[in-house]
Amino acid sequence: STAEIGLIGLGTMGAALALNIAEKGFDIAVWNRTGSVTKEFAAGAGDLADKITATDSLEDLVNAIAKPRSIILMVPAGKPVDDQIAALRPLLDKGDMIIDAGNANFHDTNRRDADTGDLAFLGMGVSGGEDGARHGPSIMGGGPKSAWDRVSHIMEAISAKHEGIPCATWMGEAGAGHFVKAVHNGIEYADMQMIAEVYGVMRDGMGKTPAEIAAVFDRWNEGPLQSYLTEISAKVSAAVDPATGTPMLDVILDAAGQKGTGRWTVIEAQHLAAPVPAMEAAVMARNLSSRVAERAAGEALFSAAPRMLPEGVMNIDELENALIAGKIVCYAQGFGLISAASDEFGWKLPLPEIAKVWRAGCIIRSTMLNDMAEALAEDGSRNLMHAPYFAELLKDSHWGLRATVAEAARYGLPAPALASGLAYFDMMRTGRSTANMIQAQRDFFGAHGFDRIDGHDGHHGPWGSHG
Numbered sequence: 001s002t003a004e005i006g007l008i009g010l011g012t013m014g015a016a017l018a019l020n021i022a023e024k025g026f027d028i029a030v031w032n033r034t035g036s037v038t039k040e041f042a043a044g045a046g047d048l049a050d051k052i053t054a055t056d057s058l059e060d061l062v063n064a065i066a067k068p069r070s071i072i073l074m075v076p077a078g079k080p081v082d083d084q085i086a087a088l089r090p091l092l093d094k095g096d097m098i099i100d101a102g103n104a105n106f107h108d109t110n111r112r113d114a115d116t117g118d119l120a121f122l123g124m125g126v127s128g129g130e131d132g133a134r135h136g137p138s139i140m141g142g143g144p145k146s147a148w149d150r151v152s153h154i155m156e157a158i159s160a161k162h163e164g165i166p167c168a169t170w171m172g173e174a175g176a177g178h179f180v181k182a183v184h185n186g187i188e189y190a191d192m193q194m195i196a197e198v199y200g201v202m203r204d205g206m207g208k209t210p211a212e213i214a215a216v217f218d219r220w221n222e223g224p225l226q227s228y229l230t231e232i233s234a235k236v237s238a239a240v241d242p243a244t245g246t247p248m249l250d251v252i253l254d255a256a257g258q259k260g261t262g263r264w265t266v267i268e269a270q271h272l273a274a275p276v277p278a279m280e281a282a283v284m285a286r287n288l289s290s291r292v293a294e295r296a297a298g299e300a301l302f303s304a305a306p307r308m309l310p311e312g313v314m315n316i317d318e319l320e321n322a323l324i325a326g327k328i329v330c331y332a333q334g335f336g337l338i339s340a341a342s343d344e345f346g347w348k349l350p351l352p353e354i355a356k357v358w359r360a361g362c363i364i365r366s367t368m369l370n371d372m373a374e375a376l377a378e379d380g381s382r383n384l385m386h387a388p389y390f391a392e393l394l395k396d397s398h399w400g401l402r403a404t405v406a407e408a409a410r411y412g413l414p415a416p417a418l419a420s421g422l423a424y425f426d427m428m429r430t431g432r433s434t435a436n437m438i439q440a441q442r443d444f445f446g447a448h449g450f451d452r453i454d455g456h457d458g459h460h461g462p463w464g465s466h467g
């Protein structure tokens with residue numbers, strides 16, 4: 001029993017993570033439900049094979065790991081994780097540790113954390129897709145700090161590095177790591193949706209070809225929008241279908257898939273009364289995108305919207321500014337949600353550290369996250385939009401967001417995430433809101449009462465009892 005760590009589930013992510021762990025010099029024992037997958041994995045491990053013990057039963061896996069054991073689960077979230085924990089439990093000894101590295105719902109992680117008995121349990125969010133898992137993901141750990149400390153040297157070694165600093169951080173107790181990963185995914189949804197909306201303005205409003213759009217994204221990737229998602233948007237726009245010679249984007253069906261992590265995030269945000277409208281719009285847009293036939297019927301029925309913008313109505317700089325402002329607003333919402341959860345669950349989530357852990361390895365990595373880490377370190381309690389650096393950036397860029405949303409609305413180009421971002425911005429800079437009308441209505445029909453701005457007595461209106 002010499003392996004320092006074990007891993008169960010040699011699918012896309014598990015196989016990549018196991019190779020990464022072996023490459024960083026740790027002996028690892030692996031097991032997969034389907035034995036042939038284990039054999040293929042071992043056969044393909046090349047130079048790393050001597051660091052890897054491939055086992056063909058759970059017993060063999062457990063026996064191959066040094067005590068106290070640490071075993072990573074990389075299987076689909078939900079029942080497979082519970083089943084795998086149940087199968088492992090009788091084979092483990094007191095103090096052994098199970099690490100769920102899949103995309104668990106943090107409520108499940110809270111439950112598993114409470115149920116571990118004399119085992120240790122970590123819920124660990126891993127971001128970066130297959131390539132990240134293989135060469136350096138962003139890792140968000142949750143569970144007892146003492147458990148994290150036992151494996152943090154491995155997690156730091158395999159994680160992405162930003163200027164030498166590992167993107168692997170303990171976020172807090174129980175489901176804290178999986179919660180932060182869920183918010184990451186929610187932001188990812190919104191970031192992707194806003195890029196898709198701007199792509200739509202360029203494609204349908206400006207008549208740009210995918211190659212021209214690729215050049216725009218490439219240029220933006222040199223400025224404030226520098227990010228992995230901008231970079232790959234340029235690459236996918238430039239790609240050509242080898243089978244037909246058509247731009248790749250033009251042959252891909254416009255119906256988005258999802259595994260549900262974005263939805264969890266917006267549901268949780270609703271529970272916490274911490275609005276994340278850009279993420280809600282992104283989840284909504286994915287759902288509507290899948291109604292392909294219904295959309296086609298709608299297009300045949302309502303042909304009024306021209307979509308094509310008249311020459312000179314909008315320029316590329318305004319679109320760039322729309323994305324800059326949209327991004328700031330989206331992250332303000334995301335960090336607001338993290339703060340609310342931190343208070344609600346007593347987690348003390350480290351906001352600047354979260355921005356730092358997202359700077360490399362993960363899908364939402366970007367230059368702007370570096371500035372966010374600094375702004376949150378100065379003062380994590382304020383809205384990110386109020387940090388001086390981002391306030392200045394927003395003062396300049398919100399005009400681009402406004403122009404984009406306005407022209408998109410006028411010409412029938414859907415831009416729900418950008419529009420919701422603008423609405424959030426405008427609501428959050430309106431000192432006197434219109435909720436006095438809501439309060440009056442509530443009092444009128446339900447005698448719910450209201451506060452007065454002049455401090456005078458009288459918490460009901462002169463409308464008697466109605467409704």
Ligand code: NDP
Binds near residue numbers: 008014
């Ligand atoms: P895959 O489908 O590629 O692999 C799933 C693995 O889990 C396989 O090894 C499979 O074994 C095993 N498995 C499935 N069901 C069970 C079960 N009931 N009991 C035991 N083992 C089972 O998935 P991924 O690697 O993509 O994803 C794994 C986890 O990582 C998920 O939670 C996912 O959400 C998360 N994740 C994925 C990312 C990605 O980019 N793909 C990014 C970040 C997180 P078998 O060979 O026998 O089928």
